[in-house]
Amino acid sequence: MRAVLALTISFVAVWLTACSSKPDAPSASARSNTTYVEIFHDVSPDKLNGLSISPDYLRDVLRMIELGGRKTIFASLLAEWIKQGVIPDNDSIVLCFDDGEPGALDYAEPILREFGMQATAFVFTSGIDDGRPRHMGWDDLLQLVARGAWEVHSHSHTHPILYQQSDDAIREELITSLDRLQRHDLALYAPLFAYPSGTNDPRVQQAVRDAGYFAAFKAGPIPSATSGADLFAIPRNTITQFYDQDLICRKLGVDLKEIRKKLIILEESEGSFDGGWSQIQCTPDAPRGQHGKGYAASKAGNAKWQVEIEIQEAGFYAIGIWLPPIGMKDAPFELRIQQEGLDGSFKNESLPGVRNGWNRLGGLDLNAGKLTLSIQSLGEQPLILDAVRLMRTEEPRPRRRLLNNHNPALRRTTRIVSSCRAATFSIAAARYLAAPSGSRYAFITRSAICEPSV
Numbered sequence: 498m499r500a501v502l503a504l505t506i507s508f509v510a511v512w513l514t515a516c517s518s519k520p521d522a523p524s525a526s527a528r529s530n531t532t533y534v535e536i537f538h539d540v541s542p543d544k545l546n547g548l549s550i551s552p553d554y555l556r557d558v559l560r561m562i563e564l565g566g567r568k569t570i571f572a573s574l575l576a577e578w579i580k581q582g583v584i585p586d587n588d589s590i591v592l593c594f595d596d597g598e599p600g601a602l603d604y605a606e607p608i609l610r611e612f613g614m615q616a617t618a619f620v621f622t623s624g625i626d627d628g629r630p631r632h633m634g635w636d637d638l639l640q641l642v643a644r645g646a647w648e649v650h651s652h653s654h655t656h657p658i659l660y661q662q663s664d665d666a667i668r669e670e671l672i673t674s675l676d677r678l679q680r681h682d683l684a685l686y687a688p689l690f691a692y693p694s695g696t697n698d699p700r701v702q703q704a705v706r707d708a709g710y711f712a713a714f715k716a717g718p719i720p721s722a723t724s725g726a727d728l729f730a731i732p733r734n735t736i737t738q739f740y741d742q743d744l745i746c747r748k749l750g751v752d753l754k755e756i757r758k759k760l761i762i763l764e765e766s767e768g769s770f771d772g773g774w775s776q777i778q779c780t781p782d783a784p785r786g787q788h789g790k791g792y793a794a795s796k797a798g799n800a801k802w803q804v805e806i807e808i809q810e811a812g813f814y815a816i817g818i819w820l821p822p823i824g825m826k827d828a829p830f831e832l833r834i835q836q837e838g839l840d841g842s843f844k845n846e847s848l849p850g851v852r853n854g855w856n857r858l859g860g861l862d863l864n865a866g867k868l869t870l871s872i873q874s875l876g877e878q879p880l881i882l883d884a885v886r887l888m889r890t891e892e893p894r895p896r897r898r899l900l901n902n903h904n905p906a907l908r909r910t911t912r913i914v915s916s917c918r919a920a921t922f923s924i925a926a927a928r929y930l931a932a933p934s935g936s937r938y939a940f941i942t943r944s945a946i947c948e949p950s951v
């Protein structure tokens with residue numbers, strides 16, 4: 498008996514609004530030079546909610562910056578340019594890490610070093626006084642700066658919404674924070690300020706000037722600064738885990754079409770790929786080794802990737818798929834799971850709901866024994882995939898239950914899934930492998946097994 502599961506993915510479209518808005522593509526001839534200013538918060542492999550992003554996601558964003566031909570500069574250099582009224586090029590980008598969360602040192606710093614990129618940390622100093630686990634301590638900040646690619650500036654002392662405060666309270670925030678930083682030999686010259694939550698008004702701006710800051714950063718939907726920007730209201734914008742590649746490119750001011758041209762098709766696929774899949778390597782030059790990374794790309798419709806898996810333990814499994822930001826989210830595909838007595842498939846018919854990063858597609862009961870997992874691309878567009886994950890949940894779940902990461906009603910299910918046994922099958926398996934340009938990667942590996950948590 499073969500039961501057929503045809504599950505449709507439907508996602509809450511919080512981010513769709515953003516994706517469907519008109520691109521704000523920079524046009525070099527019509528505008529003055531532009532520098533984009535991005536905000537990140539914590540970077541953590543475990544805490545993938547709200548403002549924090551995973552290390553893999555940060556790598557993907559930095560790769561898009563690299564492929565987009567941008568170089569990173571400190572926020573202080575941008576402020577100096579704006580002060581002088583000239584932004585000398587269109588190639589610069591500022592990366593900020595806000596609030597002093599520990600992922601800046603633990604994850605962002607080594608990843609930025611792989612890419613040879615710089616960053617600016619805006620910290621609220623009472624958090625630094627408190628130190629770990631929730632914030633970096635003063636020694637951590639000094640370590641960041643000692644590594645040469647970071648500068649540290651003020652984000653107030655206690656992170657209040659400043660325009661809601663009294664004049665005295667605002668002054669206290671600004672002066673205390675600057676004093677704490679300077680006592681630790683940070684923000685000594687031309688200190689910068691980032692408004693907590695990005696909000697400010699003329700009174701707050703004046704207080705920042707009066708407290709001796711050189712420039713200040715606010716929040717803006719598209720974080721582009723031109724030479725005519727207000728020195729005390731330079732726009733920045735947050736990048737979160739849930740942006741798709743089009744939106745990320747708009748926020749970074751890079752051209753996705755240009756990035757795609759730089760992808761190199763390495764070699765034709767073999768073994769369990771057929772019908773026009775190949776691996777791509779995203780680094781046009783010889784990879785620097787530490788972050789060589791591959792994806793699988795289908796060049797035409799009906800391309801199929803397939804792997805056989807031995808299921809050790811019968812039970813309910815959730816299934817997820819990783820689409821890198823650079824992947825084509827609009828390409829239709831079918832993910833199919835076949836076992837004796839079971840033929841289940843997930844079609845991404847409502848594909849605008851699929852985002853980059855992990856998409857938890859759904860869940861189903863599996864028997865012990867052999868299972869065939871396949872992904873077939875269904876359209877003409879190329880599809881770029883990175884990994885598929887099968888996750889055993891500890892609790893029995895009804896068959897055909899959708900595990901929708903964006904649906905608050907299903908959060909509990911999602912949490913159980915995230916703490917369950919997981920096997921990740923990397924499609925291109927080239928993540929983080931040191932590999933000389935043009936080398937052949939192993940196609941399928943079981944790259945991660947995490948033990949169930951009690």
Ligand SMILES: [Zn+2]
Nearest residue numbers: 595596693694
């Ligand atoms: Zn903040």
